[in-house]
Amino acid sequence: MHEQRARPVFLRRIDGARNMARFYVLSLQPTLFGEMSLVRLWGRIGTRGRQKVHFFEDCRQAASEQSRLAGRKIKRGYMS
16 A cells, blocks of 8 residues: 555634634544545644544545645635
């Protein structure tokens, strides 16, 4: 299995005027069954946050979804 591993995406959004301090993490991880999973973590900085896992047939689909979700968050003001 020589698939190129994508790097996790770490984003944050901090706005002191609105008392906002959020984080968002997107990472690709292989499953035991040969699929690829996209793990999303989000929440307030300093907390454990929440997690959601999406499963994909291959790495290309998962990487495409990772970049799509990262783009949406960047448009909403998140920065790396």
